[in-house]
Amino acid sequence: MNHLPLAFGFANLAILGWLGAAAAPILIHLWMKRVRKETRWAAVRFLQAAIKRHARRLQLQQWILLAIRTAIILLVVLAAAKPTLDSLGLVGPGVRTHRLLVLDASLSMGLETDDGRLITHAKRLAERLIDQSRPGDVYSVCTLAAPPRAVLAQPTSDSSRAKQSVQQVKLTEGTADLGRGLTLVRQLLTNAEAAATKVDRHEVTFFTDLTATTWGPLTGDTPPDGVDASDSAEAAKLYSQLVEDAVLTVVDVGQPDAGNAAVVGIAIESATPTTQQPLAIRARVARFGEADADADALVDLVVDGVTVASAPARFGPDETASVSFTHPIRLPGLHTLSVRVAEDRLVADNQRWLACQVDEHVRVLCVEGRRGAAMYVAGALNPSGQADAAIQPEVVSDAELASIDLNDFRCVFFCNVAQLSRSEADRVASYVRGGGGAVFFLGDRVDPDRYNDLLGPSESAGRSLTPVLFQPGQEDNGGLLPAEIGAPVSSPQFRLDPLEYAHPIVAPFRGRERAGLITTPISRYYQLVLPEQTSSQTALATPSGDPLVVSSEHGRGRVVLVATDGSLTSVDPATGEPWTVMPAWPSFLPIVRELLSFASAGGGGPPSVTVGQPISGAAPEWAAGGELTILRPDGEEESTLVHSGGGEATWAYDRTNRAGVYRVESPDRPAPVGAAAVNPDPRESNLTRVSTASLPAELRLRNTPAAATGASADLAPATGVHRGLLMAALLLVLLETFLAYWFGRSAA
Numbered sequence: 001m002n003h004l005p006l007a008f009g010f011a012n013l014a015i016l017g018w019l020g021a022a023a024a025p026i027l028i029h030l031w032m033k034r035v036r037k038e039t040r041w042a043a044v045r046f047l048q049a050a051i052k053r054h055a056r057r058l059q060l061q062q063w064i065l066l067a068i069r070t071a072i073i074l075l076v077v078l079a080a081a082k083p084t085l086d087s088l089g090l091v092g093p094g095v096r097t098h099r100l101l102v103l104d105a106s107l108s109m110g111l112e113t114d115d116g117r118l119i120t121h122a123k124r125l126a127e128r129l130i131d132q133s134r135p136g137d138v139y140s141v142c143t144l145a146a147p148p149r150a151v152l153a154q155p156t157s158d159s160s161r162a163k164q165s166v167q168q169v170k171l172t173e174g175t176a177d178l179g180r181g182l183t184l185v186r187q188l189l190t191n192a193e194a195a196a197t198k199v200d201r202h203e204v205t206f207f208t209d210l211t212a213t214t215w216g217p218l219t220g221d222t223p224p225d226g227v228d229a230s231d232s233a234e235a236a237k238l239y240s241q242l243v244e245d246a247v248l249t250v251v252d253v254g255q256p257d258a259g260n261a262a263v264v265g266i267a268i269e270s271a272t273p274t275t276q277q278p279l280a281i282r283a284r285v286a287r288f289g290e291a292d293a294d295a296d297a298l299v300d301l302v303v304d305g306v307t308v309a310s311a312p313a314r315f316g317p318d319e320t321a322s323v324s325f326t327h328p329i330r331l332p333g334l335h336t337l338s339v340r341v342a343e344d345r346l347v348a349d350n351q352r353w354l355a356c357q358v359d360e361h362v363r364v365l366c367v368e369g370r371r372g373a374a375m376y377v378a379g380a381l382n383p384s385g386q387a388d389a390a391i392q393p394e395v396v397s398d399a400e401l402a403s404i405d406l407n408d409f410r411c412v413f414f415c416n417v418a419q420l421s422r423s424e425a426d427r428v429a430s431y432v433r434g435g436g437g438a439v440f441f442l443g444d445r446v447d448p449d450r451y452n453d454l455l456g457p458s459e460s461a462g463r464s465l466t467p468v469l470f471q472p473g474q475e476d477n478g479g480l481l482p483a484e485i486g487a488p489v490s491s492p493q494f495r496l497d498p499l500e501y502a503h504p505i506v507a508p509f510r511g512r513e514r515a516g517l518i519t520t521p522i523s524r525y526y527q528l529v530l531p532e533q534t535s536s537q538t539a540l541a542t543p544s545g546d547p548l549v550v551s552s553e554h555g556r557g558r559v560v561l562v563a564t565d566g567s568l569t570s571v572d573p574a575t576g577e578p579w580t581v582m583p584a585w586p587s588f589l590p591i592v593r594e595l596l597s598f599a600s601a602g603g604g605g606p607p608s609v610t611v612g613q614p615i616s617g618a619a620p621e622w623a624a625g626g627e628l629t630i631l632r633p634d635g636e637e638e639s640t641l642v643h644s645g646g647g648e649a650t651w652a653y654d655r656t657n658r659a660g661v662y663r664v665e666s667p668d669r670p671a672p673v674g675a676a677a678v679n680p681d682p683r684e685s686n687l688t689r690v691s692t693a694s695l696p697a698e699l700r701l702r703n704t705p706a707a708a709t710g711a712s713a714d715l716a717p718a719t720g721v722h723r724g725l726l727m728a729a730l731l732l733v734l735l736e737t738f739l740a741y742w743f744g745r746s747a748a
Helices: 013-032 042-080 082-088 117-132 159-167 178-194 212-218 228-246 377-383 399-402 422-433 448-455 587-599 720-747
Strands: 097-104 136-144 151-155 201-208 247-252 259-266 279-288 295-303 305-315 320-328 333-341 351-358 362-368 391-397 411-415 437-441 484-493 523-532 539-542 547-554 557-562 608-610 615-619 626-630 637-645 648-653 660-665 674-677 700-703
Touching: 042 720, 097 117, 097 178, 117 201, 117 247, 117 259, 136 159, 151 159, 151 178, 178 201, 178 228, 178 539, 212 228, 228 247, 247 720, 259 351, 279 295, 279 333, 279 351, 295 320, 295 648, 305 320, 305 608, 320 362, 351 660, 351 674, 362 377, 362 399, 362 587, 377 391, 377 587, 391 399, 391 523, 399 422, 411 587, 422 437, 422 448, 422 547, 422 557, 448 484, 523 547, 615 674, 626 720, 648 660
Parallel strands: 097 136, 097 201, 201 247, 247 700, 362 391, 362 411, 411 437, 437 557, 608 674
Antiparallel strands: 136 151, 259 279, 279 320, 295 305, 295 333, 333 351, 484 523, 539 547, 547 557, 615 648, 626 637, 626 660, 637 648, 660 674
């Protein structure tokens, strides 16, 4: 690493020898002084009085210029000798400074170096800054993390307490949110002003590794993938406001060209894992930098803390590799899965977790509006009809729906059900919000007006028939159904539009045209009308653009609306033929399986978020109003309240500063209530540093050695005396130039 000086100045007395240079203008003046030689001349004696007056004026002008030039040299030398003068006590105490120490506590600061982790080095430098500060300075301490935290919010002049606060900073396994961090900094500066600490200036010092993930918003570059452009703009705006109120300094503790390998993704390919079939787990591992690193890496699959499989991965610098595992789980219940790669200098991102609920069977409820309406759907879910099959459909009539507990099923298929009562509609909506899945096949018995009144999307300014491609993670805040059900249309279709196979329901059919999906004959269907302001997504449409399969997210669950029948029982009055022959088509079995997989994925499994994000889940009714226990990955236990509202009970927890699986349990019940996997943000694994040349010019940058020992570099910023001397010298230079010009002009 190339190290730059940390401060301008000289730490020895030799610089004071340059004070002799102040005599240079005097010596030049004496050398250029004219020697008077008297010659008596009676003819010019009458001019003698006028000449003497003019000579006195010229002499005064020369003395003024001489004094200014001498003062310029004295001021520059004294400013350069400021460290020595400080140590000798020859300069006053300077201005009183409020020093706000901001320590980057993100995952990347856990990088191991020859002298320890970066966060440890940052703490040593922060303590050194406190030691080098002047008596009377006050200190505040906070972290740059997600979320940021004020460790020492109220300014204190007690240096021991300030250093103790620095040592209390703990490394997190999340990102460093610059926008929220600058917001906290601004709040702490406001607190310092309100506390009447009588400081003359504010100095904010960041101790960070300057990764592009954190500091990119200040460079003006395009935000990387996963970063909201509005967040970057807000961070840049906050910086421009802060620089007006305080001096901002960055102490760079990072390592140039540091490489890292990390597990950046893990997923179970089936949304309905059971003990009947082996789990298919897919992981992604990435290497950032490290051009000389070994291209081969061994990746382990860990189930409930035990390594059960290993697989090689081959990937070069800045490449990502996919690794697949297959492992059977024979015991139903909640299981913890993780994938890990060999340890490197940054170990926090070498493992990624997943909480998986494995059932003995997947129970699916099929509600039919007439006899036989759910026969084909149930047959597609369990073609063999075996009692021990992985998917167990249960067919009931719509009259039996009121007596069935929907929470016993992973998904509910409504097949040509004429209508639902208000209480039934409320139960279905609550079930989906809690994480259940619902699929509606329409038909000739359906009452569109009743569906729209009880379950339809909320009113909006306009309606649209235009299909919308799938965009995951968007929730429809209106009614349960993703679209309004219009009038039935008799328009034979012999070719369907999969919309580039963008939706997960039809994505498996990409490149498999012979499966018959796009050639499914449909003669009659309901016109589905999507609100213009909606997050509903269209999976399948007619060539003319009418949506046929539409989905949306509702709470923690998902809903799918199919515009036609899922059986042959609905008859087109115009032709006397069934609405569709889709149940007899070869694509029907896989499309029903994909409908189940998609609808069940909304809340059928525990949630997974990144470090710093809150986790939540549905709670059983018996837990409403009580407390549940959160078992953290670090072994600590905390309690959380169960809230009731909208007919459902939920739990939530926001102190997710450690990666791993958070289990939710009740002291009165043997089985866990829920779980959630919290993982590092993959962006934090990329140790690429921001270009210092692209940072704002007002942001003072100080490079530091990797070790905090050795010669003590001056981290404390220049005081007002130092800058005052230089400013005075600059003003005198301008004044001398002006006076020399003015005097010369008047003498001409």
